[in-house]
Amino acid sequence: MAANVRSRHRQHATGRALIYGGLLCLAAFYLMPLWVIITTSVKHLDEIYAGSFIGLPKEITFDAWRSAWSEACNGTACKGLKPYFINSLIMVVPAVILSTGIGAINGYVITKWRFPGSNFIFGILLFGCFLPFQAVILPMAQTLGFLGLAGTLAGLVLVHTVYGIAFTTLFFRNYFVGVPDELVKAAQIDGAGFMRIFVSIMLPTALPIIVVSCIWQFTQIWNDYLFGVSFTAGENAPITVALNNVVNVSMGRKEYNVDMAAAMIAGLPTLIVYIVAGRYFVRGLTAGAVKG
Amino acid sequence: MATLEIDRVRKSFGSVEVLKGVSISIADGDFLVLLGPSGCGKSTLLSMIAGLESVTSGEIRIANDVVNDLPPKDRDIAMVFQSYALYPTMTVRQNIEFGMKIRGVQPAERAKATLAAAEMLQMKHLLDRRPSQLSGGQRQRVAMGRAVVRDPKLFLFDEPLSNLDAKLRVDMRTEIKRLHQRLGTTIVYVTHDQIEAMTLATRVAVMKDGVVQQLDDPQVVYDRPANTYVAKFVGSPSMSLIPARLAVDGAGAVAVFDIPNEKPARISGIPIAKENATKFNGQNVLVGIRPELFTVSDGKPGRTISVHIDVVEPTGPDTLALFQIGGVEVTARVPPKTVEARKSATLTVDTTKIVLFDAVTEDRID
Amino acid sequence: MKRSIRFSDRLANWLPRLVLTPSLLVVLVAVYLFIAWTGWISLSSSNIVPRYDFVGLEQYVRLWSTPRWHTAVANLFIFSSLFLGLTTGLGLLMAILLDQRIRAEGALRAIFLYPMALSFIVTGTAWKWILNPALGVQKVVNDAGWTSFVFDWISQPRFAIYCVVIAAVWQSTGFAMAIFLAGLRGIDNSVIKAAQIEGAGLPLIYRTIIVPMLRPAFLSVIVLLSYVAIKSFDLILALTNTGPGSATEMPSTFMYAATFRRDQMGVGAASAMMMLMTVAAIIVPYLYSELKETRDGC
Ligand SMILES: Nc1ncnc2c1ncn2[C@@H]1O[C@H](COP(=O)(O)OP(=O)(O)O)[C@@H](O)[C@H]1O
Ligand SMILES: [Mg+2]
Numbered sequence: 007m008a009a010n011v012r013s014r015h016r017q018h019a020t021g022r023a024l025i026y027g028g029l030l031c032l033a034a035f036y037l038m039p040l041w042v043i044i045t046t047s048v049k050h051l052d053e054i055y056a057g058s059f060i061g062l063p064k065e066i067t068f069d070a071w072r073s074a075w076s077e078a079c080n081g082t083a084c085k086g087l088k089p090y091f092i093n094s095l096i097m098v099v100p101a102v103i104l105s106t107g108i109g110a111i112n113g114y115v116i117t118k119w120r121f122p123g124s125n126f127i128f129g130i131l132l133f134g135c136f137l138p139f140q141a142v143i144l145p146m147a148q149t150l151g152f153l154g155l156a157g158t159l160a161g162l163v164l165v166h167t168v169y170g171i172a173f174t175t176l177f178f179r180n181y182f183v184g185v186p187d188e189l190v191k192a193a194q195i196d197g198a199g200f201m202r203i204f205v206s207i208m209l210p211t212a213l214p215i216i217v218v219s220c221i222w223q224f225t226q227i228w229n230d231y232l233f234g235v236s237f238t239a240g241e242n243a244p245i246t247v248a249l250n251n252v253v254n255v256s257m258g259r260k261e262y263n264v265d266m267a268a269a270m271i272a273g274l275p276t277l278i279v280y281i282v283a284g285r286y287f288v289r290g291l292t293a294g295a296v297k298g
Numbered sequence: 299m300a301t302l303e304i305d306r307v308r309k310s311f312g313s314v315e316v317l318k319g320v321s322i323s324i325a326d327g328d329f330l331v332l333l334g335p336s337g338c339g340k341s342t343l344l345s346m347i348a349g350l351e352s353v354t355s356g357e358i359r360i361a362n363d364v365v366n367d368l369p370p371k372d373r374d375i376a377m378v379f380q381s382y383a384l385y386p387t388m389t390v391r392q393n394i395e396f397g398m399k400i401r402g403v404q405p406a407e408r409a410k411a412t413l414a415a416a417e418m419l420q421m422k423h424l425l426d427r428r429p430s431q432l433s434g435g436q437r438q439r440v441a442m443g444r445a446v447v448r449d450p451k452l453f454l455f456d457e458p459l460s461n462l463d464a465k466l467r468v469d470m471r472t473e474i475k476r477l478h479q480r481l482g483t484t485i486v487y488v489t490h491d492q493i494e495a496m497t498l499a500t501r502v503a504v505m506k507d508g509v510v511q512q513l514d515d516p517q518v519v520y521d522r523p524a525n526t527y528v529a530k531f532v533g534s535p536s537m538s539l540i541p542a543r544l545a546v547d548g549a550g551a552v553a554v555f556d557i558p559n560e561k562p563a564r565i566s567g568i569p570i571a572k573e574n575a576t577k578f579n580g581q582n583v584l585v586g587i588r589p590e591l592f593t594v595s596d597g598k599p600g601r602t603i604s605v606h607i608d609v610v611e612p613t614g615p616d617t618l619a620l621f622q623i624g625g626v627e628v629t630a631r632v633p634p635k636t637v638e639a640r641k642s643a644t645l646t647v648d649t650t651k652i653v654l655f656d657a658v659t660e661d662r663i664d
Numbered sequence: 665m666k667r668s669i670r671f672s673d674r675l676a677n678w679l680p681r682l683v684l685t686p687s688l689l690v691v692l693v694a695v696y697l698f699i700a701w702t703g704w705i706s707l708s709s710s711n712i713v714p715r716y717d718f719v720g721l722e723q724y725v726r727l728w729s730t731p732r733w734h735t736a737v738a739n740l741f742i743f744s745s746l747f748l749g750l751t752t753g754l755g756l757l758m759a760i761l762l763d764q765r766i767r768a769e770g771a772l773r774a775i776f777l778y779p780m781a782l783s784f785i786v787t788g789t790a791w792k793w794i795l796n797p798a799l800g801v802q803k804v805v806n807d808a809g810w811t812s813f814v815f816d817w818i819s820q821p822r823f824a825i826y827c828v829v830i831a832a833v834w835q836s837t838g839f840a841m842a843i844f845l846a847g848l849r850g851i852d853n854s855v856i857k858a859a860q861i862e863g864a865g866l867p868l869i870y871r872t873i874i875v876p877m878l879r880p881a882f883l884s885v886i887v888l889l890s891y892v893a894i895k896s897f898d899l900i901l902a903l904t905n906t907g908p909g910s911a912t913e914m915p916s917t918f919m920y921a922a923t924f925r926r927d928q929m930g931v932g933a934a935s936a937m938m939m940l941m942t943v944a945a946i947i948v949p950y951l952y953s954e955l956k957e958t959r960d961g962c
Binding site for chain 1 (some may be wrong): 375376380400456
């Protein structure tokens with residue numbers, strides 16, 4: 007009996023060891039690329055070519071970061087990523103605010119002011135979440151040209167807002183479904199109208215989902231490449247397009263440390279958002295899979 | 299303060315008719331309870347009075363004004379919901395003041411009204427809390443406070459007590475009754491709990507499947523239920539309905555119960571009108587007897603019936619005795635320790651309060 | 665005495681519909697009309713500029729007689745099956761491991777999920793560097809003493825697509841893990857306890873009871889990852905730029921190049937329609953079942 011217990015105990019301990027060992031290996035695999043990017047970006051180029059890939063830098067230098075930020079060439083100009091970083095900021099802020107705002111009011115109408123056909127309209131909007139954008143890119147390019155927005159950041163803001171509505175509506179719809187209808191009825195009896203109820207009652211309760219929607223939209227729009235490369239060129243390109251150009255420029259000795267610094271610069275905003283508000287990011291991520 | 303008239307009101311959701319011609323009329327200051335099982339359309343009717351649902355056909359009049367097409371805010375009503383519906387991001391004070399704010403009441407006046415309501419409902423110390431920091435009973439108070447400051451013509455309550463535990467429910471029931479006595483405002487109150495209806499109402503409307511079965515004073519509903527449905531729904535334990543045959547003898551109507559392998563039992567002195575006694579003579583009826591109409595017989599002959607007690611259930615103040623008559627289970631409420639299970643007993647029936655129902659239509663025979 | 669209905673009240677009744685209308689119109693145009701538009705272009709003779717004539721299925725015939733497109737379809741097939749299999753399997757494994765009352769669960773979860781926050785362009789750039797035979801992993805292993813070790817898939821036409829799989833799996837496993845973990849957390853503990861009382865070991869419990877209960881999570885993961893696989897575009901451009909040669913061409917990159925680089929707008933549109941139909945075949949039944957269940961649940 008005692009031997010049995012002891013062996014069960016040992017079995018349990020080896021089980022735990024296996025679990026932790028497996029998890030640590032996986033964690034190492036997942037962290038390795040980040041480690042490589044960061045260490046490479048602060049190494050001297052000579053050290054890299056001398057064959058230091060995974061090791062710590064002998065000496066930390068931020069030359070590559072400086073170069074990536076303000077000097078790197080992308081095929082047309084050598085102004086670094088800074089102007090494109092600013093482009094992305096200019097693009098992402100209005101697009102996030104607009105798409106989240108529109109999604110919020112859509113979700114409010116669909117859940118709290120149901121009318122015949124409102125569920126059908128939701129279904130129509132929902133398909134937009136899973137649209138392969140290749141299927142609309144040509145007409146969109148034509149339309150942007152027609153509107154005089156071809157190649158502009160305003161055009162990108164429009165595109166991101168339009169194709170963001172589906173997801174933001176889904177977020178808010180699934181959230182507001184859980185808010186009791188009686189709240190709206192009570193407010194109606196108190197004399198509040200459609201907009202007043204939205205602003206004074208619904209929006210304040212929706213704070214968590216507003217954060218989820220903003221983070222999701224920010225990540226999606228910041229990381230977008232297809233729209234950026236299809237609808238802008240040169241000066242107005244967002245950071246992902248500029249990064250790809252910088253990395254693919256093939257002149258002289260390849261500056262891997264600059265590439266990695268550039269990648270870090272492009273990835274930093276979303277990474278910071280993830281670190282600060284990861285919980286909300288994960289909620290957005292699983293929202294497409296968990297029905298409301 | 300106001301009268302309320304509901305005139306042949308119907309309501310359909312798509313092809314489903316939920317209210318099938320409801321007519322109710324109550325006087326100024328009445329406390330109307332809409333009583334019925336869940337799903338019978340009580341909340342729908344209340345929402346229509348509030349203006350939250352449209353009226354398919356018929357008319358609703360508050361203080362003699364037709365309000366069918368009036369939005370809720372113009373009906374001068376206040377409503378308390380089952381889930382309280384407190385605005386979760388506002389403090390209690392903000393919750394109570396929200397409606398006044400929209401109506402443009404001055405801040406000083408708002409504060410005064412809020413304080414008065416808070417004092418009346420003993421929740422001054424809660425004013426700066428949020429709903430999530432309140433217990434169920436406290437939320438209930440806040441919801442009532444929010445309605446009271448409105449000073450409406452009509453209060454609407456939709457099952458306000460059903461989310462509270464038993465003890466609190468009794469306390470809050472008293473509180474609501476006190477509120478009504480103090481303000482004198484007309485109230486429409488929805489519940490599926492017949493005790494709430496009995497204790498609170500000045501008028502009770504018993505509903506079933508979108509039809510009003512009976513609209514009366516609570517005591518009348520209890521004593522003279524309009525049909526077997528009301529008889530069964532109101533009162534606990536409910537009224538026993540015993541199949542019998544009606545006969546007439548010199549003293550009046552007699553109920554004859556067939557008992558297997560024995561000679562039929564008879565209860566004479568059934569209180570119905572002469573012409574009905576003649577009309578139903580020899581026909582099948584249901585004899586409705588409330589548990590408290592039975593008493594343990596002192597042995598003198600009279601309106602007595604011999605039974606075999608199956609089960610006794612002591613409740614404290616008295617004991618419920620269950621036995622069979624005519625193939626149905628009958629309950630008697632008797633003093634403790636006066637009967638024993640698996641023994642025979644002789645019970646006397648107070649025949650003046652017996653109610654008789656037509657076995658076919660199940661309507662009361664007067 | 666009947667009060668008249670004020671205009672403002674009537675407006676209030678229509679306001680919700682009015683508010684929803686612009687979104688509906690925008691989506692109808694930008695999604696459905698644009699799809700139809702693309703469909704029309706795919707049936708026209710458009711090359712450099714759109715031409716609105718009708719040539720039947722000519723562009724589709726051209727598309728399917730392009731060797732590059734065959735490469736793209738074959739790659740999509742290889743990529744999707746490996747990507748789906750590995751991501752689902754690894755994601756499930758991670759979720760199960762994390763569900764064993766682990767210390768530092770939060771930190772580990774964060775580590776597995778952070779790639780999801782990054783752009784595929786960033787991911788591609790990093791992996792391109794890691795997979796670089798001259799300076800990356802191969803060199804590290806060579807320097808460590810195993811001089812004959814070769815890991816140069818990225819420059820081998822036959823193997824480059826597997827590099828894309830590695831990077832994509834690295835990026836997306838966290839997503840699968842998050843959904844599986846949510847599913848595991850939703851399972852009633854008493855089921856496991858009951859099985860344990862009957863003497864079942866943990867592996868058996870997982871295989872026969874828990875994993876089957878994760879069916880909805882599997883469905884979500886597979887459907888959503890298929891969508892990711894079909895539209896994946898930026899990762900390939902950043903990692904291999906469809907090379908070496910056209911060895912890692914995919915439908916998405918094919919569509920882009922045909923339309924914007926090779927002046928074959930009609931062929932590009934035809935390939936876009938093929939992609940759309942594939943996605944729709946997976947997504948529409950999924951959405952339909954999800955929505956139906958929601959409605960039943962109400
Ligand atoms: N908005 C609605 N659409 C369709 N059916 C409804 C709606 N509201 C209520 N009903 C139906 O009307 C009937 C009565 O509901 P309700 O008034 O809530 O009953 P009660 O309050 O008496 O429990 C129920 O069968 C319910 O399903
Ligand atoms: Mg109800």
